[in-house]
Amino acid sequence: MKHKPQTRSKVLSADHGVDVVGDVHGCYDEFMELLKRLGYERNQDGTFRHPQGRKLLSLGDITSRGPQSIKMLQFFLHHLSTGLAEMVDSNHGWKVARWLDGRPVTLAHGDEKVEEEFRAYQQEFGPKKASLLREQSRRLLFSSPSHMMVKRGDKLVLVATHAGIRDDYIGLESSAVYTFCRYGDVAGTGPDGRPIRREWAKERKGRQPLIVWGHDPRPEPERKNGTLNIDQGCVFGGKLTAYRFPEDELVSVPAKKNYSGLADTPLTCYTAD
Numbered sequence: 001m002k003h004k005p006q007t008r009s010k011v012l013s014a015d016h017g018v019d020v021v022g023d024v025h026g027c028y029d030e031f032m033e034l035l036k037r038l039g040y041e042r043n044q045d046g047t048f049r050h051p052q053g054r055k056l057l058s059l060g061d062i063t064s065r066g067p068q069s070i071k072m073l074q075f076f077l078h079h080l081s082t083g084l085a086e087m088v089d090s091n092h093g094w095k096v097a098r099w100l101d102g103r104p105v106t107l108a109h110g111d112e113k114v115e116e117e118f119r120a121y122q123q124e125f126g127p128k129k130a131s132l133l134r135e136q137s138r139r140l141l142f143s144s145p146s147h148m149m150v151k152r153g154d155k156l157v158l159v160a161t162h163a164g165i166r167d168d169y170i171g172l173e174s175s176a177v178y179t180f181c182r183y184g185d186v187a188g189t190g191p192d193g194r195p196i197r198r199e200w201a202k203e204r205k206g207r208q209p210l211i212v213w214g215h216d217p218r219p220e221p222e223r224k225n226g227t228l229n230i231d232q233g234c235v236f237g238g239k240l241t242a243y244r245f246p247e248d249e250l251v252s253v254p255a256k257k258n259y260s261g262l263a264d265t266p267l268t269c270y271t272a273d
Contacts, residue, residue: 007173010145012086014152016053020160020243023059023214025092025110025235026066026259031075033253034240047082057148059214060090060162065110065235066259070117073137080140089144090162091182091215097141100134110235110260146173146181150245156209158245163215164200164227170209184215201227212243217266221250236265 012018019038024031040048040056048056062076063069079085087093096114098105107115122130147161149171159170163184169177179186185198197216204211207226217233221241230250234240237258242251258265 005139005143007145008080008086008143010148010171010173012055012057012148012150014055014150014157014245016055017050017247018055018057018150018158018245019050020057020059020158020212020230020245022230022232022241023061023090023217023234024066024072024240025061026063026069026072026113027234027240027255028066028068028071028075030234030240030253030255031072034242034251037251037253038242038244045082047079047084049084056085057150057160058085058087059160059212059230060088060144061092061214062087062090063096063111063114064092065113067113068117069114070121070133073133073140077136077140086148087140087144088148088160088162089141089146089178089182093141093144093162094182097138100138100141146178152246158210158212160212162213164213165211166200167204167206201225201229217270218272219267219270221252233265233267235259236262236267238267 035048040050042048056079058076062072076085076087092111095105095111099107118130118134121133147159147165149156150158150160159165161181163182165181169180185200201224204225204227211227213227213229214231216229217231217236217238218229219232219238221232222229228243230241230243232238232241232252234255237255239252239254244251
């Protein structure tokens with residue numbers, strides 16, 4: 001195990017606008033299409049910038065299941081270093097980070113595709129470049145904060161988190177906070193081995209600030225008790241969604257295909273409560 005890098009700041013300014021993007025899962029082509037729809041323009045240095053100075057904020061799970069995890073890692077490495085984007089921690093991000101750290105993890109549920117991509121990358125570009133990308137990706141994923149507090153001036157206007165957050169956890173950092181933000185409110189394991197999740201959004205008492213989250217795919221963006229789910233299962237053949245603040249607008253692009261290889265996906269199994 002290597003040295004764990006310091007966690008990045010969990011505060012982001014929304015003074016010029018923020019675009020929060022749901023779970024990409026290696027769907028790089030759809031991500032590029034979404035950036036275009038949002039008005040981002042490619043610069044000579046390869047970065048995508050918005051003419052109004054807006055920032056991109058990812059809800060995590062940028063890798064795994066889909067076809068182009070490395071391109072997504074490279075995008076966020078480049079855009080974080082230039083201050084144009086941020087990203088929160090996530091369950092797939094955490095698993096991949098530990099694998100890159102040499103820890104004994106089992107790569108499953110699409111994470112094994114990341115290993116395949118790194119193997120192919122090394123064959124094409126050599127071990128030195130592959131080793132550098134692995135280390136950069138490890139640091140990127142390990143340093144991601146559990147959640148992001150988006151502020152306009154001094155006012156907290158929204159909280160972005162991968163799988164959810166309790167109101168009393170906002171602004172805190174602990175293993176309990178990280179676990180909740182990565183996996184949601186898990187109440188155990190079902191007979192099929194899948195986690196049983198409590199409906200934390202349904203049980204939320206307050207309405208402020210707005211909590212934007214992903215992780216649990218729904219066919220359409222879902223607002224509930226001051227929360228907004230924007231994971232529309234792009235990798236399962238759904239769509240990739242962004243939430244625009246302060247406009248309070250939703251922008252989506254359709255998936256080009258179901259990349260997961262699954263016939264029964266979270267979208268086909270979804271039932272609204």
